[in-house]
């Protein structure tokens with residue numbers, strides 16, 4: 001008997017057959033309308049939607065979803081709370097593992113995580129776990145007062161955090177709850193990291209990021225903006241000036257370019273630049289805001305990740321026709337499914353299996369055309385995805401006024417170069433112990449994108465939590481891992497080895 | 504939240520009080536001014552050759568400005584600015600007692616100052632200001648420093664007195680001959696190179712001035728360092744807006760510079776990229792002159 005049948009059997013008498021209820025769609029702004037505004041696309045579940053969707057969960061005895069969640073949220077428990085129409089209980093279950101459920105509910109790639117392995121999803125559509133998470137979080141925000149966690153007595157011990165992205169905010173919040181004096185140093189003039197400069201308003205309203213940052217401040221964390229660690233002050237300065245430990249969570253902000261001819265022409269942007277102008281500097285509201293941005297009529301966005309989708313849909317909202325150029329096929333497109341679907345609905349023109357070869361400009365140095373070559377999928381590469389190979393002689397050109405390169409980011413060396421004794425890997429990422437996030441430098445911990453390379457919000461938050469635990473133990477002079485944890489790690493590694501051997 | 508005046512949603516995300524006080528302001532001419540800004544954390548580590556990024560107010564853009572001077576004890580940074588667009592014009596209207604929303608720095612790599620012998624420090628227009636702290640460091644390191652202070656016309660000349668105090672020798676030129684020698688900055692530069700005693704040249708000013716200084720010195724094989732003023736946003740290597748071509752390689756001015764070997768720099772690309780937003784800059788500037796900051800007028 002499969003898990004699905006077993007679970008159904010248990011509950012058959014109590015409720016109508018769960019598998020017959022379709023996955024509840026989320027109300028959305030009409031595609032044509034939203035393609036012209038920056039308001040949030042998905043409007044969120046109402047209470048009725050949430051009750052129905054929550055009732056679909058099989059409450060599995062061995063829930064696969066929990067294992068699929070990078071931070072191990074007790075998913076059936078929070079969904080059960082929603083079935084009981086008790087969102088307050090749901091939110092406290094969520095907050096045991098994620099600090100910012102309103103963010104995770106909106107931006108986590110659930111279809112690659114919890115919903116991918118949801119048992120209901122084997123034969124039917126998976127439970128809409130992300131939407132339910134968002135519902136609980138929005139409910140909390142809507143009813144005003146946020147319940148404050150317990151904050152331990154002040155220890156009078158100072159810890160510094162570099163960067164106010166999801167990793168930094170989470171770590172700072174956790175340490176503040178333990179009674180530490182935490183200061184976050186942020187290079188930009190607003191806190192939030194990628195949540196504020198990268199992910200656009202229509203996907204993650206800044207009012208939500210604001211609320212999360214305010215919450216962290218309300219725990220007693222001080223956020224110092226305009227502080228570039230490595231320039232204004234170094235990590236070594238921090239350690240010498242009263243910070244007992246430092247958590248480095250400065251993200252992986254260094255834009256990658258393709259190194260093809262014409263990339264320095266006017267009108268060629270990195271996605272980071274384009275999105276920073278639009279989101280952080282509000283350039284789409286020029287001249288009310290001073291920062292300019294230029295899209296022109298036709299824009300090409302190169303890449304297929306979330307960043308590419310965000311750049312494409314931002315350019316679209318500024319009135320451009322947008323061509324998305326991606327070198328593999330739809331199946332390999334790494335962006336969240338929901339974003340791809342939204343982008344298609346809004347009218348982004350997908351050029352799949354194509355790759356740019358050069359950018360052509362006019363005499364004044366402005367972009368005019370993008371030359372692309374068509375690709376076909378060959379043998380699988382190391383990542384298991386089929387490698388795209390160019391089809392000789394298949395070049396064609398797209399007339400464009402702007403090109404946005406969204407082909408990834410690399411490690412920014414500004415901080416790491418200025419820190420003595422910090423071990424880096426060959427990509428310039430900081431080497432940190434997987435289980436403790438300790439680096440090669442005493443008292444210095446690191447996590448988030450600067451350790452993993454560009455990853456996800458939830459992984460960054462998870463890293464923030466682990467770092468807080470390690471920093472607390474480090475300052476108290478305890479070993480970073482308890483014997484039980486060490487045992488668990490050993491057992492886990494053993495299991496993996498066996499699995500590999502069996503293969 | 505809706506702005507009752509413009510009917511537009513106003514940005515409410517994390518607005519902090521403007522913290523960076525302007526302690527002093529001096530007008531050098533109609534367009535050129537100096538401000539001393541209180542920013543102790545920037546002054547604490549500032550070095551010659553570095554720059555800052557500032558933002559005047561919530562709707563403001565981030566503008567990079569080279570550090571003209573700093574005082575660690577007082578915790579201040581001096582900037583010298585030429586009003587060319589909206590933001591620099593707006594900044595000009597601010598004086599003692601006003602504050603800036605953001606002031607970030609020091610950014611970029613400091614000048615690498617060594618004893619090399621004889622160094623020419625040429626500043627064109629407001630470029631004299633950033634040359635000054637570099638010249639001071641070069642002098643401290645035991646170099647003979649020859650200064651060239653150049654401008655289009657007399658009232659655009661800057662810091663002649665400060666430079667003459669510092670330099671072993673000072674040459675002043677104006678394009679129109681209204682003060683000092685009637686010449687372009689490249690003429691005395693060429694003569695000095697011809698003498699054969701110059702070991703290093705620093706040239707800072709408008710891109711076109713740096714370009715021709717480099718052309719001049721290249722002929723004599725005299726190493727020439729320039730400080731590039733490209734368009735920037737973050738100033739930390741995150742966006743790539745500031746990229747330039749140096750020796751056939753793409754470099755980010757904000758983290759790899761701002762100083763580069765001038766003989767390797769593609770100045771035409773720099774100038775083309777600097778012109779990217781001319782159209783928008785004009786819209787902004789016209790609106791500013793018309794509205795003088797009255798928001799109602801902006802929509």
Ligand SMILES: Cc1cc2nc3c(=O)[nH]c(=O)nc-3n(C[C@H](O)[C@H](O)[C@H](O)COP(=O)(O)OP(=O)(O)OC[C@H]3O[C@@H](n4cnc5c(N)ncnc54)[C@H](O)[C@@H]3O)c2cc1C
Pocket residue numbers: 107108109162163164165166167168185186187188191192193194195198199227228229230249250251252253275306307310336414415447448449450454455456457458460739
């Ligand atoms: C456009 C875009 C869309 C994305 N969409 C998704 C999505 O839908 N779902 C998802 O899960 N993930 C998404 N991601 C990835 C996700 O945002 C990141 O993995 C996550 O934000 C990493 O968190 P972090 O805390 O490590 O770093 P960041 O969020 O990058 O924060 C780092 C912070 O440190 C600051 N900083 C950097 N250098 C310094 C310094 N020297 N001194 C002081 N401060 C410094 C930065 O300014 C920044 O604020 C997206 C990323 C981008 C760019």
Ligand code: SF4
Pocket residue numbers: 056057058059060063064065066075076117118119120121126127129
């Ligand atoms: S969400 Fe899916 S996997 Fe998780 S308990 Fe419910 S049905 Fe089972």
Ligand code: FES
Pocket residue numbers: 734735736737738739740741742743744745746755756757758
């Ligand atoms: S200003 Fe953004 S990378 Fe230099």
